[in-house]
Amino acid sequence: MAMASIRPRAVRALGTQLSRLVLPRYTFVAVRHYGVAPPLPANTILDPLTGELTTPPDIQPSRLEIVKNENPKSLPDPKSLVFGHTFTDHMLTIPWSSKSGWGQPKIQPYGPFSLQPSATVLHYAQTLFEGMKAYRDQNGKVTLFRPDMNMKRMNTSAQRLALPTFNGDALLELIKTLVKIDRHWIPQLPGYSLYVRPTMMGTQAALGVSAPNEALLFVICSPVGPYYAGGFKPVALHASTEWVRAFPGGTGGFKLGANYAPGVVPQLEVAKQGFAQNLWLHGPEHYLTEVGTMNLFVVFRKPDGTIELTTPPLDGMILPGVTRDSVVTLARGHASKSLPLTGLPEKFEINERAVTMPEVKAAAENGSLVEMFGAGTAAIICPVNKIGYLGEDVPVPTGDDDAGLGPVARVMLNEISGRQLGTIPSDWSVIVSEE
Amino acid sequence: MAMASIRPRAVRALGTQLSRLVLPRYTFVAVRHYGVAPPLPANTILDPLTGELTTPPDIQPSRLEIVKNENPKSLPDPKSLVFGHTFTDHMLTIPWSSKSGWGQPKIQPYGPFSLQPSATVLHYAQTLFEGMKAYRDQNGKVTLFRPDMNMKRMNTSAQRLALPTFNGDALLELIKTLVKIDRHWIPQLPGYSLYVRPTMMGTQAALGVSAPNEALLFVICSPVGPYYAGGFKPVALHASTEWVRAFPGGTGGFKLGANYAPGVVPQLEVAKQGFAQNLWLHGPEHYLTEVGTMNLFVVFRKPDGTIELTTPPLDGMILPGVTRDSVVTLARGHASKSLPLTGLPEKFEINERAVTMPEVKAAAENGSLVEMFGAGTAAIICPVNKIGYLGEDVPVPTGDDDAGLGPVARVMLNEISGRQLGTIPSDWSVIVSEE
Numbered sequence: 001m002a003m004a005s006i007r008p009r010a011v012r013a014l015g016t017q018l019s020r021l022v023l024p025r026y027t028f029v030a031v032r033h034y035g036v037a038p039p040l041p042a043n044t045i046l047d048p049l050t051g052e053l054t055t056p057p058d059i060q061p062s063r064l065e066i067v068k069n070e071n072p073k074s075l076p077d078p079k080s081l082v083f084g085h086t087f088t089d090h091m092l093t094i095p096w097s098s099k100s101g102w103g104q105p106k107i108q109p110y111g112p113f114s115l116q117p118s119a120t121v122l123h124y125a126q127t128l129f130e131g132m133k134a135y136r137d138q139n140g141k142v143t144l145f146r147p148d149m150n151m152k153r154m155n156t157s158a159q160r161l162a163l164p165t166f167n168g169d170a171l172l173e174l175i176k177t178l179v180k181i182d183r184h185w186i187p188q189l190p191g192y193s194l195y196v197r198p199t200m201m202g203t204q205a206a207l208g209v210s211a212p213n214e215a216l217l218f219v220i221c222s223p224v225g226p227y228y229a230g231g232f233k234p235v236a237l238h239a240s241t242e243w244v245r246a247f248p249g250g251t252g253g254f255k256l257g258a259n260y261a262p263g264v265v266p267q268l269e270v271a272k273q274g275f276a277q278n279l280w281l282h283g284p285e286h287y288l289t290e291v292g293t294m295n296l297f298v299v300f301r302k303p304d305g306t307i308e309l310t311t312p313p314l315d316g317m318i319l320p321g322v323t324r325d326s327v328v329t330l331a332r333g334h335a336s337k338s339l340p341l342t343g344l345p346e347k348f349e350i351n352e353r354a355v356t357m358p359e360v361k362a363a364a365e366n367g368s369l370v371e372m373f374g375a376g377t378a379a380i381i382c383p384v385n386k387i388g389y390l391g392e393d394v395p396v397p398t399g400d401d402d403a404g405l406g407p408v409a410r411v412m413l414n415e416i417s418g419r420q421l422g423t424i425p426s427d428w429s430v431i432v433s434e435e
Numbered sequence: 436m437a438m439a440s441i442r443p444r445a446v447r448a449l450g451t452q453l454s455r456l457v458l459p460r461y462t463f464v465a466v467r468h469y470g471v472a473p474p475l476p477a478n479t480i481l482d483p484l485t486g487e488l489t490t491p492p493d494i495q496p497s498r499l500e501i502v503k504n505e506n507p508k509s510l511p512d513p514k515s516l517v518f519g520h521t522f523t524d525h526m527l528t529i530p531w532s533s534k535s536g537w538g539q540p541k542i543q544p545y546g547p548f549s550l551q552p553s554a555t556v557l558h559y560a561q562t563l564f565e566g567m568k569a570y571r572d573q574n575g576k577v578t579l580f581r582p583d584m585n586m587k588r589m590n591t592s593a594q595r596l597a598l599p600t601f602n603g604d605a606l607l608e609l610i611k612t613l614v615k616i617d618r619h620w621i622p623q624l625p626g627y628s629l630y631v632r633p634t635m636m637g638t639q640a641a642l643g644v645s646a647p648n649e650a651l652l653f654v655i656c657s658p659v660g661p662y663y664a665g666g667f668k669p670v671a672l673h674a675s676t677e678w679v680r681a682f683p684g685g686t687g688g689f690k691l692g693a694n695y696a697p698g699v700v701p702q703l704e705v706a707k708q709g710f711a712q713n714l715w716l717h718g719p720e721h722y723l724t725e726v727g728t729m730n731l732f733v734v735f736r737k738p739d740g741t742i743e744l745t746t747p748p749l750d751g752m753i754l755p756g757v758t759r760d761s762v763v764t765l766a767r768g769h770a771s772k773s774l775p776l777t778g779l780p781e782k783f784e785i786n787e788r789a790v791t792m793p794e795v796k797a798a799a800e801n802g803s804l805v806e807m808f809g810a811g812t813a814a815i816i817c818p819v820n821k822i823g824y825l826g827e828d829v830p831v832p833t834g835d836d837d838a839g840l841g842p843v844a845r846v847m848l849n850e851i852s853g854r855q856l857g858t859i860p861s862d863w864s865v866i867v868s869e870e
Contacts, residue, residue, distance in 0.1 A: 082643075123564050125560035209702075249677060258694075
């Protein structure tokens with residue numbers, strides 16, 4: 001097993017050198033510049049057996065072992081697919097331990113895990129995940145959409161939970177291999193894709209609440225149909241003043257399992273009242289944060305006719321969504337004229353700023369509310385037609401067609417899905433397989 | 436399988452009767468009083484196969500199957516025990532599904548679970564747990580301390596996560612059987628006990644964020660030593676203004692896995708600064724909420740000499756701890772003179788009320804802060820000697836002896852541990868086994 005290691009003698013020698021050098025301050029600066037004391041990698045540990053400073057290995061795609069599924073399932077009728085119920089023939093697993101770092105990656109037949117009853121994930125929610133989609137584009141190529149964003153976010157989530165971080169490029173390479181092996185599972189129908197779910201969980205078999213000394217990273221894939229089985233249609237939201245999703249100093253800005261289970265009961269409650277999803281508010285000002293499990297956009301018309309696209313800022317309570325970032329990036333390109341988008345007006349602004357429900361309600365009343373939409377990997381864009389707020393219904397304008405997409409939502413949906421499906425060339429689309 | 440069922444015909448007949456009866460309002464009231472339409476149990480469902488209204492079965496201790504472990508482990512040296520690392524020979528499992536309710540309870544050899552990679556607990560933190568202790572009392576009897584409180588809280592947690600609820604007495608009967616079978620694992624040393632960990636998790640093999648249609652309740656047991664290996668000693672807390680544990684409208688008042696993993700990084704951060712635990716604050720007023728994974732008590736001396744024991748109220752952000760409730764109940768008994776406690780002054784008050792860090796700091800400065808302590812199942816009582824707050828150290832008075840227990844903490848520890856160990860007779864102690 002390859003390990004970068006520095007012998008204690010070298011460290012001691014370095015220490016002596018440094019203690020001589022640091023006395024006059026300018027010398028110390030010189031040391032840093034000349035690189036005599038390169039910073040050790042963050043995950044450097046003192047090996048308790050050898051007494052050496054070692055860096056446990058990162059994820060190593062070169063060590064991948066592939067065990068082919070000898071009993072592949074027959075492909076399901078795409079029309080029968082329910083989100084996240086059907087899985088492909090293979091999965092990727094990579095074990096980690098604090099002693100030996102990331103172990104051998106394995107692509108193997110999809111099947112159950114054996115977990116100790118004391119595994120920390122089962123007790124303390126030591127788990128995080130990502131959601132990505134693999135598309136078959138118009139040229140038959142299989143692609144992933146901005147997967148580097150998922151790798152970065154997954155590492156951020158891992159840090160928040162004291163789970164191990166990793167080289168995102170290495171994991172992405174392995175995910176590509178997995179998707180390539182199971183690419184025939186991507187249904188050959190418009191709007192269908194392969195949902196890819198990387199997950200990392202603490203598996204230490206002990207009940208103390210602490211950073212786990214063992215973890216498992218795994219990736220499973222599920223063929224999925226379009227989010228809107230009957231085509232796009234706008235949804236009614238319930239602005240929740242009773243339930244809260246996130247708060248400053250909490251975990252709302254990270255994609256952790258812990259953010260999801262508590263949302264089920266609030267979702268069931270609003271469904272009973274005839275609403276599709278919760279609109280999560282924050283504070284007595286009723287700041288908008290997110291909608292269900294999507295990011296949120298609100299479009300206003302300013303007195304001078306400028307169209308203002310807004311979304312709550314990434315203040316630690318908002319999940320940094322890949323679709324959110326794509327909408328913001330496209331909007332910035334248009335606003336700055338560096339990448340004008342057909343269909344958006346010339347007088348256009350994008351602002352990541354706080355928006356309150358009273359502001360939305362006032363805008364709905366005075367006609368300056370243009371539209372609202374959710375944005376996420378599952379739906380891409382989800383138009384809103386109504387918000388239940390403090391016992392009243394606040395009407396939200398929608399587009400004229402059945403889809404109900406407003407002027408900005410429609411452009412964003414076209415631009416993003418075009419990049420996903422290869423009709424609009426873009427470096428956001430990363431090729432997994434040429435056929 | 437026993438199922439309470441009402442035939443559709445009966446329901447239709449009832450409907451007809453009701454529709455005739457409801458017209459004059461007084462008749463409807465009479466119907467309710469005569470019990471013609473008894474309320475259906477909350478978990479009544481329409482069986483999709485038979486078309487009958489059925490109530491899926493609750494936990495049934497009579498169906499218990501016991502599979503003895505034929506290869507029992509040798510008992511560990513008690514001195515070597517680390518909290519939650521060693522488990523007894525058996526565990527209790529009870530499966531649940533939305534279709535057939537609670538299934539057959541089984542006590543079987545402790546061993547790994549087989550879980551689908553898509554099981555919701557692994558992705559969305561659909562898990563909750565309890566912590567209880569079985570003691571060997573001074574007469575050799577094995578007892579549990581107020582286990583009814585744990586059963587109630589576990590049901591409350593289940594409701595919060597849309598996991599199934601159950602008959603607490605039935606689960607307790609099964610837990611008693613498990614503890615009885617493994618009672619020889621309770622180390623015969625003062626301060627040692629058997630930590631009992633009931634857990635319930637969503638096991639539905641699908642990625643939608645929703646109420647799971649399958650769950651598993653399991654109970655594992657771990658022999659544990661005293662919380663303070665070197666005897667009681669006071670701890671230093673860090674009043675966290677950066678990290679937040681809970682918030683109004685969130686899940687802080689429930690014992691969910693989701694509340695625990697996010698606390699690991701804050702705990703590592705304060706440990707680096709030399710503090711034992713976080714003191715979790717809330718809001719710009721810096722209200723005290725909890726400490727680490729314990730409830731918190733603050734004792735003040737009022738101008739007239741009255742000793743005031745305070746603890747934050749159960750406002751949805753505070754875990755309703757069993758030890759917390761025991762301290763409050765004992766204190767109320769003393770304050771009302773119905774059950775005076777030796778060692779507590781006559782002029783004594785117990786108030787569940789908001790306390791802020793500025794109030795604690797001012798009291799420390801003017802000499803009216805008597806003591807502070809945490810309370811929980813693991814430590815019972817944990818004295819505090821210092822709070823790091825906004826870059827300053829706020830000193831907290833402690834008792835004169837090594838244990839550092841102040842006047843109220845010492846009485847509470849004696850009263851609670853006396854009831855746990857049978858030196859003080861009490862109905863809080865529930866017998867599991869006579870020997």
